[in-house]
Amino acid sequence: MTGFKADDIAKVCLEKFKSLPKNGKPENGKQWTVLAAFVQENQNEDQETMLKVVSLATGTTCIGSSQMDPTGKILHDCHAEVLARRAFTRYLFWEISKIQTSNNPSIFVHSEENKCLKLKEGISFHFYTSQTPCGDASIFPIKTQNFQKDSSFIVKKRAGTDDGSPCLKHRRLENLDDNFSGGLSYASENDLNRTGAKSVPGETADKLGEGLDYHEVGVLRIKPGRGIPTNSMSCSDKMLKWNLVGCQGSIISIVLNQPIYLKSIVIGKCTSNFQALQRALANRFDISGCENELKDSTFRHNRPEILLSGLEFEFSKPVSSDSLLKPCGSSFVWCDVLPCSCEVVAKNGYRLGAVKKTQGLPQSVCRVSRYSMFEQFTKVLQDLKMKNFATNVETELLPEMDYSQMKALSKCYLSTWKVLRNNCLENWLQHDRSLDNFTLDK
Structure with a gap:
């Protein structure tokens, strides 16, 4: 059980959103959007706790399957929950880079025993969303x-x-x-x-x-596209996956000793149903049949506390069907890193303002895209080696790797996900593997 109430967690998210620049946010009285955030809970030796927003995003768009990009430079899914999770991974990269810096301590410590990183004692995470996730939870x-x-x-x-x-x-x-x-x-x-x-x-x-x-009720779903059908699983399904294999993602699992699970999920004031949220996000599938195959794994079936807040996001979707508000086309992304903590994503998955002739060039690519995350994580691994931290990765091979080869290094994560898919989530839609074959520009 979390010691914080739903409104405590929602409040820090809403306050952080208000404190950030206006560029990319919805127009007052004209647009609505969804807000999602990851909140870090820090507990010190005296059992005192504090909350800190570490990533935040807005968004409601998702590109069609025919627009998916093999270079990794376009964001396919710009729903707030997904962007907040990607920004959370960027925050974790940043925290890894701070290891061994005395003036700016990291949330991670290094374990010589298994050549991995682990979260410090007293660190945990909550997730907030202003609206019921699309898919089964809705x-x-x-x-x-x-x-x-x-x-x-x-x-x-x-x-x-x-x-x-x-x-x-x-x-x-x-x-x-x-x-x-x-x-x-x-x-x-x-x-x-x-x-x-x-x-x-x-x-x-x-x-x-x-x-x-x-x-x-209870089935796996894909997000609705605005025109062209998508290949992106619903937010309910993706959040269910977080509760099975963690919300840190696959590539960062290469250097972590265990997955990062959520302590709670907070839903802002909106039309929602507690039982539906529990069903969709945690209890839809029984993984007991996989226990033998997963007995030596650090992965587990996480069941976070579901909390309903009475605080409403100022740009929430209107309840009335007669409202003239329209969904905001752009997405706002922020995470607690330096420099460049904020960016705005356009409907096409590039950074807002990127003209056609610059699309695909560095100035148009969002920092939470697969390409940028691949680039950042490569630097993280090289930095760990320079600090003489042992990892299970041969960094000399990194310059020649493509993204799929990097992901393949996360053997425990991928084998666990394969077991879960084969036993419980057989119909989970996987994107074309060729979309992961990109390399970093020389």
């Missing part, structure tokens, strides 16, 4: 409101969605109360809050029926 029963305006008795019924496009149905009421005068009248009806994310091939398809029969 599917839950709701009471819909029917609006009756005049004697034509046309009713607008709103079924909630998570992708910014309201789902409106019109139907004619029959057998109204004799006393109805054509004014306002409200009725309740069982329905589902809906997600725009579609079931992946091989999973049970949605029924698309009325009310509670619209969605299939």
